[in-house]
Amino acid sequence: MSPRADAVRNRQKILDAAREQITRHGPDAGMDEIAAAAGVAVGTLYRHFPNKTDLVTAVIAEHLGHVADDAEAAQARVAAGADPMTEITALVERVLEASATDAAVKAAARTLGAGTADEPAEIRARAAVDALIEAAQRDGDLHPDVTVDDFYLLISSAPIDQPPAVRARWLTLVFPGLTTRGRHSG
Amino acid sequence: MSPRADAVRNRQKILDAAREQITRHGPDAGMDEIAAAAGVAVGTLYRHFPNKTDLVTAVIAEHLGHVADDAEAAQARVAAGADPMTEITALVERVLEASATDAAVKAAARTLGAGTADEPAEIRARAAVDALIEAAQRDGDLHPDVTVDDFYLLISSAPIDQPPAVRARWLTLVFPGLTTRGRHSG
DNA sequence: GATTATCATGAACCATGGTTCACGATATTG
């Protein structure tokens, strides 16, 4: 038998509700609350996601998918002639913004280790960012020894729970470590 | 009546045990376990610290006290003729190292929402670091617009739960954003 | 040493929240 249509719909509703609830109330968001927000009973939630960890993992995977899409789009623009460094800067800003809005990533750091390694989305994102980095390095805009891991390290340590002004300041402070040009007095 | 001697001793034993247990087992460290590690009953623990949040806050306050001492010592050395920028760099490395040891404590603080706002130790630390910054700026080693808050922002966003090699790399990437000299390829 | 306020004990209490399960509902297939 093929999967029931309402089941598919419910799965998405749960995923959306989980993202919103976790964003709003942090990792403390209860399974009951998430289920209620999804307009579904707890049992239904557990039918789709055996436990809370799996649910959070799924939410993160979805988020990562969007990041991967974003990175690939940037890569495509570079391939079409856009400036690599400009694309990288903008991508980092967007990802940071998205991560700030979507506190699910924050929940990831706490609830899980870094166990999202084998996600296909992460592999896609890495590949795209890697291409962007190499392009920027060919242009001489990025330090030759900077790697994808460096970006991951910095972004994962970004103060995403801080107000926008603070996050902007953080970017100003951190970015010069990657570029070849020094800092322009911020 | 003056406070009983054993009560004072127990308070310290509890504080030590709390720091160790939380460091070892993360925020999940139970009050029972902490009390057991301190060689004390749970009730005793609760006599000294009304709730878990207060306990964690106290542990952090102690840590902050050490940081403040460290910062003031550095400031004293600078007043005695030492190079400000060297002292700042070394201080940041030491603080980072120390913070890495009880990263779990801070994680627990976040989980519990324990506030450390008006700790006298924090005020001491701020004052000392402020003096160091101004001295380094007079030497032209530090960007003129860098403030204590910037240091706080960076240090509080440091990947203290990562292995030493990763933390070192992080420092390499981040520090150029503060100094006037660019990054030396490394 | 007697007195007493302070302190220590730890079993029990209780709230929280993740998880289960027996039952009813419904979409899908033939």
Next chain:
DNA sequence: CAATATCGTGAACCATGGTTCATGATAATC
């Protein structure tokens, strides 16, 4: 439309862990 496997329901379950409190012990004082 009948048959049935899949899905949805939500009250109840239970483990976890922070917190309390009646009771006994002990250090400080006179």
